[in-house]
Amino acid sequence: MKKVRGIFIKNDREIEVMRIANRYVSLILDSLEKMVKPGIPSIELEEHAQALCREFEVKPAFQGYNGFPYAICCSINDEIVHGFPSERIINDGDIVSIDMGVIYDGFYGDSARTFAAGNISEDARRLIDATRESLYKGIEQARPGNSLFDISSAIEEYAIASGMGVVKRFVGHGIGRSLHEKPEVPNFRVPGGTGIPLMTGMVLTIEPMLTLGSADVDILDDDWTAVTVDGSLAAHWEHTVAITSDGPLILSQS
Numbered sequence: 300m301k302k303v304r305g306i307f308i309k310n311d312r313e314i315e316v317m318r319i320a321n322r323y324v325s326l327i328l329d330s331l332e333k334m335v336k337p338g339i340p341s342i343e344l345e346e347h348a349q350a351l352c353r354e355f356e357v358k359p360a361f362q363g364y365n366g367f368p369y370a371i372c373c374s375i376n377d378e379i380v381h382g383f384p385s386e387r388i389i390n391d392g393d394i395v396s397i398d399m400g401v402i403y404d405g406f407y408g409d410s411a412r413t414f415a416a417g418n419i420s421e422d423a424r425r426l427i428d429a430t431r432e433s434l435y436k437g438i439e440q441a442r443p444g445n446s447l448f449d450i451s452s453a454i455e456e457y458a459i460a461s462g463m464g465v466v467k468r469f470v471g472h473g474i475g476r477s478l479h480e481k482p483e484v485p486n487f488r489v490p491g492g493t494g495i496p497l498m499t500g501m502v503l504t505i506e507p508m509l510t511l512g513s514a515d516v517d518i519l520d521d522d523w524t525a526v527t528v529d530g531s532l533a534a535h536w537e538h539t540v541a542i543t544s545d546g547p548l549i550l551s552q553s
């Protein structure tokens with residue numbers, strides 16, 4: 300892998316390995332989506348994710364990362380990200396964000412989706428849809444010739460036009476042989492610049508976290524779970540995306 304301005308540039312073979320890693324993540328999320336129903340404890344999602352990692356012969360990427368104890372992050376309702384799966388029962392009307400990563404053949408995959416449990420409110424549906432759509436607005440900009448903050452601006456503009464709060468505490472990132480590589484990928488325009496030029500061979504996660512209310516964040520006593528300060532609902536969608544000469548290539552799909 301060559302390095303440009305501190306950023307690892309992946310060749311076609313490396314991107315192909317990352318496509319496989321991320322496809323496993325997507326398959327696991329597909330399977331977890333079917334389990335997200337009122338009445339199950341969220342720890343069952345963790346157990347299922349672990350079982351699929353064994354079946355696929357991939358390593359969970361988050362478990363042990365800076366001491367994180369689980370394979371999945373499971374964040375319910377006002378939890379934004381980094382929630383712990385637990386004995387907590389998922390209720391009708393909850394929204395459940397699952398973030399999952401694996402390591403395959405030395406490379407990382409990383410993706411997140413927010414799922415509805417049973418019948419959710421119209422506001423919760425609008426939040427999930429706006430978060431997913433803002434992700435795709437960002438992905439559209441992930442092409443050579445653009446700059447990093449074209450991604451950031453597209454996400455922020457769509458989120459604000461949809462009436463959502465944009466969480467600034469957490470951002471997307473480069474990804475490859477490490478879970479977190481340069482550059483950071485903010486979900487908002489950073490004043491005073493355009494960001495680095497985007498180049499073929501960069502692989503980024505793009506991962507907006509939007510809220511129905513305040514986008515300010517508290518961290519719970521477990522030192523991980525990030526929640527909205529005002530208790531408003533939050534959603535999180537993430538894809539790992541390679542920048543190719545043909546434009547963005549979403550790696551984290553089945």
Ligand code: MG
Pocket residue numbers: 398399400409410411537
């Ligand atoms: Mg993630």
Ligand code: MG
Pocket residue numbers: 409410471472504506537
């Ligand atoms: Mg990520």
